[in-house]
Amino acid sequence: MEILLGxxxxxxxxxxxxxxxxxxxxxLAIKKDYEPMLLLPIGFGAILANIPFSSAIGENGFLTILYxxxxxxxxxxxxxxxxxxxxxxxxxxxxxxxxLFFGAAAQLGIFVTTLLAxxxxxxxxxxxxxxxxxxxxxxxxxxxxxxxxxxxxGPITVAAYSYMSLVPLIQPPVIKALTTTEERKxxxxxxxxxxxxxxxxxxxxxxxxxxxxxxxxxxALVGSLMFGNLVRECGVLEKLSQAAQNELSNxxxxxxxxxxxxxxxxxxxxxxxTFLILAMGLFAFIMDTAGGVLFAKLINLFxxxxxxxxxxxxxxxxxxxxxxxxxxxxQKENPGNFILMQAAGANVAGQIGSILAAxxxxxxxxxxxx
Amino acid sequence: MLQTLGVLLPSxxxxxxxxxxxxxxxxxxxxxxxxxx
Numbered sequence: 001m002e003i004l005l006g007x008x009x010x011x012x013x014x015x016x017x018x019x020x021x022x023x024x025x026x027x028l029a030i031k032k033d034y035e036p037m038l039l040l041p042i043g044f045g046a047i048l049a050n051i052p053f054s055s056a057i058g059e060n061g062f063l064t065i066l067y068x069x070x071x072x073x074x075x076x077x078x079x080x081x082x083x084x085x086x087x088x089x090x091x092x093x094x095x096x097x098x099x100l101f102f103g104a105a106a107q108l109g110i111f112v113t114t115l116l117a118x119x120x121x122x123x124x125x126x127x128x129x130x131x132x133x134x135x136x137x138x139x140x141x142x143x144x145x146x147x148x149x150x151x152x153x154g155p156i157t158v159a160a161y162s163y164m165s166l167v168p169l170i171q172p173p174v175i176k177a178l179t180t181t182e183e184r185k186x187x188x189x190x191x192x193x194x195x196x197x198x199x200x201x202x203x204x205x206x207x208x209x210x211x212x213x214x215x216x217x218x219x220a221l222v223g224s225l226m227f228g229n230l231v232r233e234c235g236v237l238e239k240l241s242q243a244a245q246n247e248l249s250n251x252x253x254x255x256x257x258x259x260x261x262x263x264x265x266x267x268x269x270x271x272x273x274t275f276l277i278l279a280m281g282l283f284a285f286i287m288d289t290a291g292g293v294l295f296a297k298l299i300n301l302f303x304x305x306x307x308x309x310x311x312x313x314x315x316x317x318x319x320x321x322x323x324x325x326x327x328x329x330x331q332k333e334n335p336g337n338f339i340l341m342q343a344a345g346a347n348v349a350g351q352i353g354s355i356l357a358a359x360x361x362x363x364x365x366x367x368x369x370x
Numbered sequence: 371m372l373q374t375l376g377v378l379l380p381s382x383x384x385x386x387x388x389x390x391x392x393x394x395x396x397x398x399x400x401x402x403x404x405x406x407x
Contacts (some may be wrong), residue, residue, distance in 0.1 A: 048387065059391045093396075094396055094399075094400065097392075097393045097396035097397060097400075098393070100389045100392055100393050100396075101386070101389055101393070103389065104385050104386050104388075107382075107385060111378045111382055113380070114374065115371075115374060115375075115378065116377055118371060118374045119371070124373065124374060124377070127374065128377075191398045192397045193400075195400065196400075196404060196405050197400075198403040199396075199399045199400055199403045202399055202403065203395075203396070203399060206395050206399070207392055207395070210388070210391055210392060210395065211388060211392075214384060214387070214388045214391070215388070269383065281396045349389075352389075352392065353385060356384075356385050356388045356389070357381060357382075360380075360381045360384045360385055360388075361377065361378075361381045364380060364381055365377055368377070370371070
């Protein structure tokens with residue numbers, strides 16, 4: 001009898017709380033449709049990992065085996081990037097390359113949050129891993145956290161994906177606080193020139209070379225993203241492109257989510273660091289949005305024909321949700337205003353900006369040798 | 371904190387520099403490969 005009740009005897013309040021948290025994530029995924037592909041597996045993984053003597057984790061547990069094979073080796077984030085690359089249409093960016101600068105400005109959250117985390121006593125490597133939540137890019141957050149602060153990978157991933165799903169709630173109030181109604185009504189040029197197929201094919205190849213030379217540590221991320229995009233754009237690998245966008249993406253997302261969930265064991269997860277990380281993650285997203293909008297307002301001081309400063313907020317790499325949020329806000333202020341293409345351009349620029357910023361940070365922090 | 375700034379400021383600068391280079395490359399690509407004739 002004692003053997004049968006062993007699990008109950010070792011069941012702690014922390015385990016119960018993690019069951020509750022896992023349930024909340026599953027609820028948000030199913031009822032609220034918040035990043036269901038990630039939050040549901042993460043929530044269930046958290047439940048599996050918090051059952052005392054769970055055979056799902058531990059030396060021979062299938063989740064531990066998946067963690068060692070896919071997260072510790074950085075394989076899952078890289079595979080996800082191939083899938084994302086195959087999904088992204090860089091056309092709006094190639095038509096308006098100026099949007100690239102919004103993709104850089106909206107990385108402000110990474111830098112400000114890293115400073116904040118340092119101020120709160122986190123080590124430089126931990127602080128950078130937390131700051132990268134501001135990349136608004138789940139795989140990049142996982143990649144950097146695993147490299148620099150493996151013990152924080154659970155809360156960092158939960159924060160990154162939760163806030164990505166909350167972009168429609170986080171961005172509008174920040175944008176409204178920083179812009180006037182007149183600014184939000186600004187319409188933009190719709191006469192965008194088509195881009196040749198040759199340009200679309202050369203773009204991922206050249207960006208990989210350039211980004212790799214600037215930040216060699218970003219090659220795994222940029223290279224996989226751009227490889228996926230090349231498969232999409234080359235025109236001769238339609239089946240592989242579809243496989244990357246569907247089967248690869250779905251399968252790796254499924255394994256990634258449940259594996260990350262398995263890291264959320266109560267005694268590691270329920271610490272003050274987790275709560276600070278969740279708070280700083282929100283701060284990072286707010287600062288990203290502010291950085292993009294303020295940069296657009298700064299540019300407007302010098303432009304004869306003003307741009308809608310909300311476009312700057314789309315520079316975060318939460319693709320394509322952020323672009324949709326901006327378009328919705330623009331139409332609310334001015335029903336005839338259509339800025340989705342510009343916002344999408346800034347949005348995919350954010351994808352490049354976040355990877356580049358992460359790659360440079362990994363390179364510089366690694367170079368310090370601490 | 372100085373060490374942190376010593377990492378963050380060059381990172382911010384290099385991110386923008388990277389974007390300037392990619393911007394230039396896109397401009398060149400669009401200029402020299404305007405269509406698929």
